[in-house]
Amino acid sequence: MTTLFVEGHPRPTQTRARWTDLCGTWSFAYDDEDAGLRSHWQDRTDVFDRTIEVPFPPESAKSGIGDEGFHPVVWYRRTFSQSAVLAAAGRDDTALLLHFGAVDYRASVWVNGRLVATHEGGHTPFSADISDALNDVDEQVVVVRAEDVPGDRRQPRGKQDWELEPHVVWYRRTTGIWQPVWLEPVPASHLAEVRWTPDVGASTLAVTVRLRRAHREPLRVRVRLTLDGLTVADDVYTVEGDEVTREIELPSTVTSLGRRRYLWAPEHPNLIAATVTLLDGDDEVDEVGSYTAMRSVRAQGSQILLNEHPYFLRLVLAQNFWPESHLAAPDADALRREVELVKELGFNGVRLHQKVEDPRFLHWCDRLGVLVWGEMPSAYEFSTTTVHRLTREWMEVLARDHNHPCVIAWVPINESWGVPGVAVSTQQQELVRSLFHLTKALDPTRLVVGNDGWEHVVTDLTTVHDYTPDPQLLRERYGDAAAIEATVADVQPGYRAILVPGPIRSGEPVVLSEFGGLILNTSEGATWQGYRVVADADSLLKGYRELVEVLLDSTTLAGFCYTQLTDTLQEKNGLLTDQRRPKVDVAEVRRINRRTSAAVPADAAFAQEITEDT
Numbered sequence: 001m002t003t004l005f006v007e008g009h010p011r012p013t014q015t016r017a018r019w020t021d022l023c024g025t026w027s028f029a030y031d032d033e034d035a036g037l038r039s040h041w042q043d044r045t046d047v048f049d050r051t052i053e054v055p056f057p058p059e060s061a062k063s064g065i066g067d068e069g070f071h072p073v074v075w076y077r078r079t080f081s082q083s084a085v086l087a088a089a090g091r092d093d094t095a096l097l098l099h100f101g102a103v104d105y106r107a108s109v110w111v112n113g114r115l116v117a118t119h120e121g122g123h124t125p126f127s128a129d130i131s132d133a134l135n136d137v138d139e140q141v142v143v144v145r146a147e148d149v150p151g152d153r154r155q156p157r158g159k160q161d162w163e164l165e166p167h168v169v170w171y172r173r174t175t176g177i178w179q180p181v182w183l184e185p186v187p188a189s190h191l192a193e194v195r196w197t198p199d200v201g202a203s204t205l206a207v208t209v210r211l212r213r214a215h216r217e218p219l220r221v222r223v224r225l226t227l228d229g230l231t232v233a234d235d236v237y238t239v240e241g242d243e244v245t246r247e248i249e250l251p252s253t254v255t256s257l258g259r260r261r262y263l264w265a266p267e268h269p270n271l272i273a274a275t276v277t278l279l280d281g282d283d284e285v286d287e288v289g290s291y292t293a294m295r296s297v298r299a300q301g302s303q304i305l306l307n308e309h310p311y312f313l314r315l316v317l318a319q320n321f322w323p324e325s326h327l328a329a330p331d332a333d334a335l336r337r338e339v340e341l342v343k344e345l346g347f348n349g350v351r352l353h354q355k356v357e358d359p360r361f362l363h364w365c366d367r368l369g370v371l372v373w374g375e376m377p378s379a380y381e382f383s384t385t386t387v388h389r390l391t392r393e394w395m396e397v398l399a400r401d402h403n404h405p406c407v408i409a410w411v412p413i414n415e416s417w418g419v420p421g422v423a424v425s426t427q428q429q430e431l432v433r434s435l436f437h438l439t440k441a442l443d444p445t446r447l448v449v450g451n452d453g454w455e456h457v458v459t460d461l462t463t464v465h466d467y468t469p470d471p472q473l474l475r476e477r478y479g480d481a482a483a484i485e486a487t488v489a490d491v492q493p494g495y496r497a498i499l500v501p502g503p504i505r506s507g508e509p510v511v512l513s514e515f516g517g518l519i520l521n522t523s524e525g526a527t528w529q530g531y532r533v534v535a536d537a538d539s540l541l542k543g544y545r546e547l548v549e550v551l552l553d554s555t556t557l558a559g560f561c562y563t564q565l566t567d568t569l570q571e572k573n574g575l576l577t578d579q580r581r582p583k584v585d586v587a588e589v590r591r592i593n594r595r596t597s598a599a600v601p602a603d604a605a606f607a608q609e610i611t612e613d614t
Contacts, residue, residue, distance in 0.1 A: 086550035101179025158354035158377025264293035269369035313559025346593030466493035469532035509558035
């Protein structure tokens with residue numbers, strides 16, 4: 001039986017034991033004149049005049065290049081041994097899949113000169129069956145062309161700057177391959193996708209299995225689930241077409257809302273191990289390892305309910321940018337360490353800001369117990385092209401991360417970026433509405449914030465970005481229900497109205513989804529001075545305590561998100577430096593964060609009960 005985790009696998013919720021990592025040294029070339037397609041670079045070796053370490057972007061030092069200038073088109077080339085890859089499969093009817101975690105922004109892929117894949121979207125994965133492109137010799141050639149136009153503001157780019165040098169809160173660019181590349185031998189008929197959707201109230205777990213078939217005869221799928229080593233389901237389903245969905249009834253001990261529970265939460269991140277096997281008759285054809293969890297989240301009145309219990313969000317905003325590797329993590333251990341730091345500081349969640357993070361990060365959030373708000377990287381100019389690009393890539397984000405129980409909220413747009421006229425433009429308001437409802441249609445199990453921070457059009461949570469450095473003013477704005485309603489209706493903390501005109505708010509929970517941003521006066525390279533500069537580490541800790549304690553004293557607030565986890569380039573407002581070194585005492589920050597919330601006093605009792613029970 002496949003184990004729950006294949007350590008290091010680039011796609012943790014759908015793993016196979018045999019895969020070949022293609023990260024490492026590739027040949028590389030800039031194509032500033034965009035001559036490569038006309039000159040058939042996919043068939044040549046002489047144009048590749050340097051090497052690069054994949055998956056690090058060429059702008060980064062870790063790539064071995066470190067050129068931060070404008071280079072809109074880049075090319076990659078490497079070879080692999082067909083015999084070494086396919087020998088690991090141990091079967092004759094093997095197909096070969098080539099996977100890319102993310103290539104920014106537009107990618108074309110050739111194998112042995114044959115075009116096998118094109119993809120647009122810099123933050124989402126794509127794959128190709130390259131079996132028909134393989135030739136009879138052992139050495140196979142992979143070539144990738146990546147196009148990433150630096151000044152195109154209609155392109156979802158997140159915090160990547162469109163100017164040559166980083167300005168205000170935008171950072172260095174990430175061009176080309178920046179997440180893992182790998183090969184995976186599979187049978188001709190194989191499991192293409194496994195999708196989990198829990199329903200805690202019904203004590204059921206829906207599983208959807210999609211197949212890639214080599215023949216039309218019926219196949220069967222076996223699904224085995226274990227929790228703490230105990231089998232909780234072992235079912236077999238017939239698949240007549242290419243897809244089957246079944247509801248698995250779980251024992252009441254797994255989903256009970258009583259004291260003995262195996263639900264997933266930060267205090268008890270219980271995961272259900274899954275093995276999905278494709279059967280042809282009684283023969284095992286393919287098998288993948290996966291995992292899932294029973295977890296629910298919804299809004300009710302002024303509260304957020306996690307597994308039907310009121311739960312106060314204590315989030316930290318994370319850019320997940322490293323000075324030596326930019327959007328790409330320096331290594332797999334850095335992704336785990338980022339999650340551990342969030343836990344050590346006493347936060348129960350993280351708001352990933354303007355980035356679709358490597359799935360291995362979400363995997364550690366699943367395993368260690370960290371809630372996640374997933375966010376779409378923004379474009380910065382509204383047009384019909386922007387609408388097409390955002391919508392297409394956002395759907396891919398939702399599909400990629402659906403299986404991660406840590407993800408409890410989706411944010412398609414942040415601070416009206418890409419919809420700058422949303423307060424008055426019906427067209428831009430309709431984009432926000434459409435993305436909100438599209439998200440709900442594709443994933444009704446999570447919270448959705450249509451436009452985070454201000455100018456809400458439609459939302460499950462009323463979120464506010466308020467960087468006032470004055471604790472007393474924060475108390476006046478968010479201390480109780482009356483204060484919050486007055487703030488939402490009349491105050492403009494970010495110089496923007498919190499709601500666009502019209503009937504929007506009907507008592508949704510309020511989350512202060514950005515606040516703080518305190519900067520040490522001693523921070524080197526802080527060209528952007530942020531919201532409040534403090535003199536020393538003691539002042540930073542004091543300022544943090546004063547702000548957070550005000551929010552925890554609020555009788556109505558549903559949660560907060562502090563800006564931010566780490567320094568990032570010129571934005572030096574992290575609790576940690578960009579090298580992940582604490583600026584203040586970690587244990588003291590943890591003590592502050594874990595204080596009971598006045599709005600959700602049951603939250604601490606529930607967490608303590610679960611911790612003791614498990």
